[in-house]
Amino acid sequence: LGANVLALRFTCRKVVFIGGVLSGLGFILSTFVEHFDLLYLTFAVITGLGYALSYSPCVVMVGLHFKKRRSLANGISVSGSGVGSFVVPNLIRWLLNLYGLPGCLLILGGLTLNVSVCALLIRPLSSYKKRQPELRYTELGVTKDAGFQQLLNTQICESLSGNNGQASRKESLSKNFSEFSSNELIPMASLQNIPQEELKDLTSSVCDCCKCCDRQKSSTNRSHKKTQKLFDWSLMSNPLFIIYALSCGFGNFAYPNVFLMLPAHAENNGQDRNTAALLVSIIGITDLIGRLFFGWFSDLKLMPRLLNRCSVMATFPALVTYAALYGLFAGSYMALISVMLADVLGVEKLSSAYGLVMLVMSVGLLPGPLICGQRTARYYWHWNYSFVLCGVLALIGSIPPLFEPCAKQYVDAREAKKINVKAVTKSLV
Structure with a gap:
């Protein structure tokens, strides 16, 4: 939420650059921490703040730069997390065995600092305008x-x-x-x-x-900057936005927790750690395929994007099949969030809408590890109940978008009423 507001005030390039510095600094400082409690500050707060400043403005920039192939462009931009899910688990395990935890964190911090380098390549829309011939x-x-x-x-x-x-x-x-x-x-x-x-x-x-x-x-530009809203709070009363915010909030409770639960669930069923880590890699590579494919398929407009997004719910008992199908359809879920918001609310409200959706998704993410974690599953219920809970909440999240046509009719009727009232008032004056 704050990242998009800061991006409007200080440009996306500066915000993403600072986010990359903070995330890398959090990893590097964690290498010198000797007490576990300090990791809450260095690894959780500093690194998490850096990631928050880096991710959201980049997704919004893609939505602003592309129109015809927006879904495919967004799928490509967010496919990096799929590549990371495929490569990083095995990389981290290899680094831990070779350098230990401090060395692993130091190397990850150096890799994360490349976010700041990528931020320098972000260019505004005005740089792509055609110049008039001299x-x-x-x-x-x-x-x-x-x-x-x-x-x-x-x-x-x-x-x-x-x-x-x-x-x-x-x-x-x-x-x-x-x-x-x-x-x-x-x-x-x-x-x-x-x-x-x-x-x-x-x-x-x-x-x-x-x-x-x-x-x-110049005076007109200064007055425009003063009156320009840094955040559009009218979205809080927009039924279309509320529908997708609730959907993403419930869906995000399930999406990241599977990455935490599936390896532990595999180990409890007799699988070794390398096999358990391989399951996360399978989710990552199929997630990458899903983001690219559904981003491309969505731009073809052969079917509504809403139907593509509701296909997220696919569960099978076999671990490998589950990981592959979950990653494939979860990729469509993550690739189409910003695209759906741009289609429903307009590109001019994408920054505020995506920031609020990220806030709601973080609220859904926060209790997930506490409720579905290994300690809770060991002392209060079986691992199967954690998967059932995630599946139920994700199913609940797929229900609100089905009411989009009704909400759109309500919003259109409300806007038409406002226009009529303004016209009558103007005629009376």
Whole structure:
């Protein structure tokens, strides 16, 4: 939630960069900790804060940069966690056996610092805009004289045309310059024969006009920044947002806890640790396939994205089959969250909506390890009940999106009513 607000205030690049530094710093500081209680500060708080600042703004940036292939782009961007789930468990086990816990944390901290390097590659949307072609003086048949160059400098045109609400000035300026550049009205030789003093006066008048427009434009931008909302709290009263927030909250209780429960459940059934870690790797690789496939399939629009998302619930008793199918369909769940929010609420509200959804998902994540952990399963119930609980909550999370059509009709009717009230009020005034 706070990461998206900070990204709007300080740009995504700065927030993600700081997040990468904090997450790497948390790992590195954990190597020097001798008491377990301090790990709550270094590993949990600092590293967790760094991950929170890094993840959410990156997902929002992908949603803002892409439109036609947004689902596929988002699937590719979040597929890194699938690769991590496939590679990291075996890597961590190998590092622990080779360097111990301090060395393992130090290496992981160095790898995590690369997030800050990737943050430097984040570019705003404005950097991808096409630049206007510069005016060529040779096409006008004139020499590149210093005074005449200043008069026909394309920066003057861009400065004037960039001022919103000044279309008439833009048209008149283009008309004036077209008259100057027309061979029928003014011979090119006459332009070159204009006295330098008169040319300087004419140039200074145009530049003064540009400065005036620039001041007005800068003041407008400053006022826009002051009035721009850093967070859209109206989402809290939007039924469409509430539906998906509840769905993600219940679904996120089940999704990450399976990574914690499945290896321990396999060990309790006689499997060795390497086999148990392999199950997590199977979830990771199928999760990667699911995110990429369902992201691509969703962009084809052969069926509603809502139906793709509700297919998350697939459970089988065999551990390997369960891991493969769970990772495959969970990949569609994670890949389409931000895409669904952009489709339902609009791209302009994606940052606030995704931040709030991450907040709700973290609330669903918090009690999971305490309720479904090994100690609870050992003393209060069997491991099977933990899986049943996750399955039931995930099923509950798949129910709210089914009411999206009703909520959309309600929101559309409410917006139409507001428009009618404004129209009546305006007519009375």
